[in-house]
Amino acid sequence: MLAMNYRGPYRVRLDRKPIPVCEHVEDAIVRVTRTCICGSDLHLYHGMVPDTRVGSTFGHEFIGVVEEIGPSVKHLAVGDHVLVPFNIACGRCPFCRQGLFGNCHEANPLATAVGGIYGYSHTAGGYDGGQAEYVRVPYADVGPCKIPDTMDPDDAVLLTDVVPTGYQAAEMAGIRSGDTVVVFGAGPVGIMAARCAWLFGAGRVIVIDHVEYRLDFARRYCPAEVYDFRSLGDPVVFLKKITDSLGPDVCIDAVGGDAAGNALHTLFGTKMKLEGGSAIALHWAINAVKKGGIVSIVGVYGPTGNLIPIGNVLNKGITIRANQASVKRLLPKLIEHVEAGRITPRDLITHKVPLEEISDAYHLFSAKLDGCIKPVLVPPTARG
Amino acid sequence: MTHRPVDPSTIPGWGIDADPRNDPTYPMRDVSKETGDPGRPMRLPRQEPRVELLVSIERTDLPAVFGTTVPPSGLSGTIRRSAFRYSESHWAHWLMLMAADRVNVVEGVVQDLGRGRIPNVPAEMGVRAEWAHNRTGLVQKVAIVGALMGLGWLLLRRRAR
Numbered sequence: 001m002l003a004m005n006y007r008g009p010y011r012v013r014l015d016r017k018p019i020p021v022c023e024h025v026e027d028a029i030v031r032v033t034r035t036c037i038c039g040s041d042l043h044l045y046h047g048m049v050p051d052t053r054v055g056s057t058f059g060h061e062f063i064g065v066v067e068e069i070g071p072s073v074k075h076l077a078v079g080d081h082v083l084v085p086f087n088i089a090c091g092r093c094p095f096c097r098q099g100l101f102g103n104c105h106e107a108n109p110l111a112t113a114v115g116g117i118y119g120y121s122h123t124a125g126g127y128d129g130g131q132a133e134y135v136r137v138p139y140a141d142v143g144p145c146k147i148p149d150t151m152d153p154d155d156a157v158l159l160t161d162v163v164p165t166g167y168q169a170a171e172m173a174g175i176r177s178g179d180t181v182v183v184f185g186a187g188p189v190g191i192m193a194a195r196c197a198w199l200f201g202a203g204r205v206i207v208i209d210h211v212e213y214r215l216d217f218a219r220r221y222c223p224a225e226v227y228d229f230r231s232l233g234d235p236v237v238f239l240k241k242i243t244d245s246l247g248p249d250v251c252i253d254a255v256g257g258d259a260a261g262n263a264l265h266t267l268f269g270t271k272m273k274l275e276g277g278s279a280i281a282l283h284w285a286i287n288a289v290k291k292g293g294i295v296s297i298v299g300v301y302g303p304t305g306n307l308i309p310i311g312n313v314l315n316k317g318i319t320i321r322a323n324q325a326s327v328k329r330l331l332p333k334l335i336e337h338v339e340a341g342r343i344t345p346r347d348l349i350t351h352k353v354p355l356e357e358i359s360d361a362y363h364l365f366s367a368k369l370d371g372c373i374k375p376v377l378v379p380p381t382a383r384g
Numbered sequence: 385m386t387h388r389p390v391d392p393s394t395i396p397g398w399g400i401d402a403d404p405r406n407d408p409t410y411p412m413r414d415v416s417k418e419t420g421d422p423g424r425p426m427r428l429p430r431q432e433p434r435v436e437l438l439v440s441i442e443r444t445d446l447p448a449v450f451g452t453t454v455p456p457s458g459l460s461g462t463i464r465r466s467a468f469r470y471s472e473s474h475w476a477h478w479l480m481l482m483a484a485d486r487v488n489v490v491e492g493v494v495q496d497l498g499r500g501r502i503p504n505v506p507a508e509m510g511v512r513a514e515w516a517h518n519r520t521g522l523v524q525k526v527a528i529v530g531a532l533m534g535l536g537w538l539l540l541r542r543r544a545r
């Protein structure tokens with residue numbers, strides 16, 4: 001089969017690999033019909049995630065048709081078109097049973113802090129991902145969810161990560177009616193977080209980035225007030241000025257370790273990799289938020305550690321809430337929101353390209369060329 | 385059950401201020417769901433390990449499923465194995481894995497060449513997209529790299545003379 005093949009930082013290509021087989025009684029093999037590149041994949045692509053082995057296949061956002069099932073799979077049948085949450089979750093461990101499907105303890109031998117994630121380095125379990133024609137799906141009775149007949153596959157593929165992550169970012173922000181919400185990052189996740197902030201009753205939504213076309217998109221789609229941080233001088237001072245000097249009630253970090261905007265963090269975190277990426281957006285979030293306010297983090301950082309102003313978290317009495325999105329927990333509610341037209345995920349897709357163009361798609365998305373917000377790849381076996 | 389050297393019931397006022405609403409983790413973590421399905425085994429049988437697996441020393445055993453892609457090999461594999469002598473809490477663990485990743489890139493090129501394949505690095509880096517959407521940037525980058533290589537070549541020639 002054709003599968004993405006990571007060769008090193010900024011180098012990916014499509015190669016032939018054997019079709020995966022069921023390795024566990026509850027596995028399924030899924031033939032991929034759509035797969036996305038995510039901002040999280042960029043951390044791998046930039047060589048920031050430890051234990052990203054050459055020869056790995058990335059891709060944690062995919063939908064597809066069930067081709068084969070293991071002997072104990074009961075809820076899926078061959079031929080079902082399913083959307084597969086990016087978290088590999090057993091549904092039975094103490095964490096899954098509390099709804100923490102992003103923190104399953106039964107899917108990753110290599111790191112206890114990180115759950116199992118498709119195509120996300122050995123630090124996330126060493127699974128091959130969905131940027132391929134076929135993919136192995138463990139715990140097939142737990143994660144995969146049949147795509148409703150009425151749902152557009154382009155909406156479905158964004159329900160595997162972007163929509164739940166954006167939604168959970170807003171949910172963790174503990175927004176109360178009328179709150180002022182600042183979202184750092186106008187990528188797919190930040191845009192979705194800003195859109196969902198309204199569902200929780202926000203009174204004002206502000207989005208910060210430095211990519212003009214993304215800010216334009218956020219202004220119309222979320223809709224939100226948008227600002228380019230390069231033109232703000234000190235973003236913290238600016239945010240206080242426009243929020244009666246006290247700061248926003250909540251700040252959401254939808255940027256993660258690839259944040260731009262501070263030379264020192266870029267040098268230590270992004271270039272030298274002594275930090276788990278650059279945490280400048282998080283730094284701004286902590287220093288801008290109102291005292292007693294909430295900082296919600298969905299931006300991903302490496303496991304090493306980061307320089308952040310933890311002293312001010314204490315001084316200001318800030319509550320920090322963060323997690324990998326618990327996709328399975330949120331799916332029933334989010335499918336309802338999509339079917340009711342309250343969220344329109346597929347509007348984020350700017351590029352739909354053949355899987356064969358994967359090298360160019362990665363570069364386009366990483367370098368933010370051609371107005372790219374979300375690229376979707378379609379394997380040849382799904383093009384008919 | 386964890387060993388408890390102190391019996392809580394002997395503490396004056398134990399639990400008097402417990403407040404179930406004081407739970408900032410809800411609804412991400414919903415303990416009310418914790419009952420579970422008694423009819424279902426809580427853990428499935430384990431997948432057969434058929435490749436070398438590296439396991440965090442913070443775990444007591446293997447989980448029921450795990451990935452089997454690209455097992456450790458070569459020099460990078462040796463570094464990775466050493467990294468797994470340290471816990472996830474050690475800087476050394478992650479920095480060694482990062483070092484192994486860099487070594488692994490060189491191994492990848494050697495592996496390609498060994499299979500008679502010269503990796504098309506510009507294509508892997510998406511040069512077509514760069515040409516289509518950022519041509520001036522590409523020309524600039526090529527010019528800078530070309531100039532630096534030319535300069536290096538000149539310096540080497542002067543040294544050699």
Ligand SMILES: NC(=O)c1ccc[n+]([C@@H]2O[C@H](COP(=O)([O-])OP(=O)(O)OC[C@H]3O[C@@H](n4cnc5c(N)ncnc54)[C@H](O)[C@@H]3O)[C@@H](O)[C@H]2O)c1
Nearest residue numbers: 039040185187188189209255256259260261299300324325
């Ligand atoms: N927690 C989860 O479950 C989860 C799931 C998916 C993605 N993520 C993470 O969310 C983050 C965003 O994902 P995405 O797909 O939207 O990625 P993306 O790379 O498309 O978007 C990030 C955006 O942040 C902007 N940015 C850079 N520096 C900034 C700064 N200092 N301030 C404000 N904006 C800045 C970039 O210009 C870009 O538009 C990533 O870190 C990703 O790994 C987390």
Ligand SMILES: [Zn+2]
Nearest residue numbers: 038040061161
């Ligand atoms: Zn993703």
Ligand SMILES: [Zn+2]
Nearest residue numbers: 090093096104
């Ligand atoms: Zn679990």
